[in-house]
Each structure stands twice: as C-alpha cells, then as structure tokens.
Amino acid sequence: MTVRDWISFWDSDHPIYVNARHFDVHYREIASDIIRLIASPGAKLLDHGCGEALHADRIAAKCGGLFLCEAAPAVRARVAERFRSEDKIRVLSPEDVEKLPDACLDLVVANSLAQYLKQDQLKALLQTWKRVLKPKGSIVIADVIGHEQSAAADAFALLRFAARNGFLIAAFFGLVRTVFSDYRKIRAQLGFTQYSEDEMLSLLHAAGFIGMRMPRNFGHNQNRMAFLAEKS
Numbered sequence: 001m002t003v004r005d006w007i008s009f010w011d012s013d014h015p016i017y018v019n020a021r022h023f024d025v026h027y028r029e030i031a032s033d034i035i036r037l038i039a040s041p042g043a044k045l046l047d048h049g050c051g052e053a054l055h056a057d058r059i060a061a062k063c064g065g066l067f068l069c070e071a072a073p074a075v076r077a078r079v080a081e082r083f084r085s086e087d088k089i090r091v092l093s094p095e096d097v098e099k100l101p102d103a104c105l106d107l108v109v110a111n112s113l114a115q116y117l118k119q120d121q122l123k124a125l126l127q128t129w130k131r132v133l134k135p136k137g138s139i140v141i142a143d144v145i146g147h148e149q150s151a152a153a154d155a156f157a158l159l160r161f162a163a164r165n166g167f168l169i170a171a172f173f174g175l176v177r178t179v180f181s182d183y184r185k186i187r188a189q190l191g192f193t194q195y196s197e198d199e200m201l202s203l204l205h206a207a208g209f210i211g212m213r214m215p216r217n218f219g220h221n222q223n224r225m226a227f228l229a230e231k232s
C-alpha cells in the first residue's frame with residue numbers, strides 16, 4: 001500500500017478493524033462517550049474527524065443537531081450515504097466547517113484526530129473551533145498519544161477490549177497481520193504527533209482555551225489521554 005499522508009491511509013482499504021464486530025463495538029463505544037458529554041437535548045455538536053461514525057444516529061437522537069466532518073472523500077461519501085435520511089445529521093468536509101457561522105455549536109469532539117495532524121494544523125483547527133463555538137461551548141480532544149506510548153501497550157489494550165467484546169481470537173490474528181502488513185511501515189514513515197499532558201494544556205491555553213485532562217480517555221485505550229476545554 002502506498003500512501004502519501006494519513007488521510008489517504010484512512011481513505012484506503014486499511015487493516016485497522018480486525019472484523020465487523022470490532023468495527024461495530026469501537027464506534028458504539030465512541031458514540032456512548034460522546035453522548036455522555038451532551039449537556040442538553042437541544043445541543044448542537046460537531047464530530048471532527050468522525051471516521052465511519054457508524055453509530056452517529058444514536059448521538060443525533062440525544063442532541064439538537066450533529067455535524068460530522070471527515071476529510072477522506074470515500075469515507076465521507078459512505079457516511080453521507082449511511083445517514084442520508086437522518087434529518088439531524090449533516091456530513092461536512094473540512095472546508096465546509098470553515099464556512100459554518102460563528103457561535104453555532106455547543107460541543108466539538110475530535111477523537112483520535114490530533115495524532116494525525118501536524119501541530120500547526122491542530123493550532124489552526126483550534127481557532128476554527130473557537131470561532132464556531134458558543135461562548136459557553138466546549139471542545140474535547142481525545143485519544144491523544146503521549147510521548148511514552150508503545151505499540152505493545154496499544155496491542156494489549158486492544159486484546160483486553162477484544163476479550164470483553166467477544167473478538168479476542170480475531171484481534172490476535174489481526175495484530176499478527178498488522179505486524180506483517182504495510183501499516184507498520186506507514187506508521188514509521190508518516191509518524192504520529194504526540195503530546196505530553198502539559199504540552200496539550202499549553203497548546204490549548206495559547207489558543208485561548210482553559211483546558212483540563214479528563215479522568216478517562218474515549219474508547220478502549222486508557223493509555224491515551226482526553227482533554228476538555230472551554231473558551232477562556
């Protein structure tokens with residue numbers, strides 16, 4: 001597999017989900033994590049870097065409106081098709097997000113996005129999110145990878161998640177496949193952007209937010225971090 005950047009990786013037929021069960025429970029858990037943050041039934045949300053957003057309809061049922069932003073064109077087209085009859089969901093490109101009016105959102109969530117962006121790209125997004133957030137709105141940046149992260153810790157977290165959700169054997173073989181797949185090469189070539197807790201809090205502060213680390217990360221990998229921030 002030849003990929004120029006992470007967006008073309010996510011747009012390709014990649015090996016990240018080991019089977020349909022993994023795909024389903026991953027997105028179910030992320031949807032539950034987002035639902036827990038919805039402060040009122042009228043709240044307007046943006047899930048930036050939503051991926052396949054398989055259970056976004058569950059989120060939409062609990063809020064006033066849900067924007068799903070995805071940069072990878074094929075993923076975005078699938079998400080738009082999946083939710084074409086959901087009145088409360090609108091699927092956007094990153095360029096569409098730039099055209100949203102000021103102060104229209106209560107919550108912006110970006111799960112497992114920061115590591116795929118250069119720090120300057122995240123800084124630019126923080127300014128966009130600040131503009132589109134209402135004065136009391138919040139952002140959540142989750143699944144942030146610290147400097148001390150290891151592939152082994154990620155693998156164990158996946159195996160524990162798989163054991164809890166009935167796909168342990170598939171996860172084991174999926175991990176073996178990953179070791180021998182191009183994913184490792186791509187990961188080495190493209191790299192992740194990693195942040196310590198202090199670095200992320202400083203970045204948020206410099207962008208005009210007051211942030212805190214949340215007690216739990218989104219999803220299954222508690223070796224990674226989640227941050228909640230409000231406009232200062």
Ligand SMILES: C[S@@+](CC[C@H](N)C(=O)[O-])C[C@H]1O[C@@H](n2cnc3c(N)ncnc32)[C@H](O)[C@@H]1O
Nearest residue numbers: 007010030049050051069070071072094111112
């Ligand atoms: C690791 S996936 C996470 C998907 C989903 N949020 C989840 O929790 O499973 C990262 C997603 O972010 C998308 N992405 C990367 N850069 C982006 C950007 N600048 N704007 C919007 N989406 C982006 C990728 O195409 C990919 O689908």
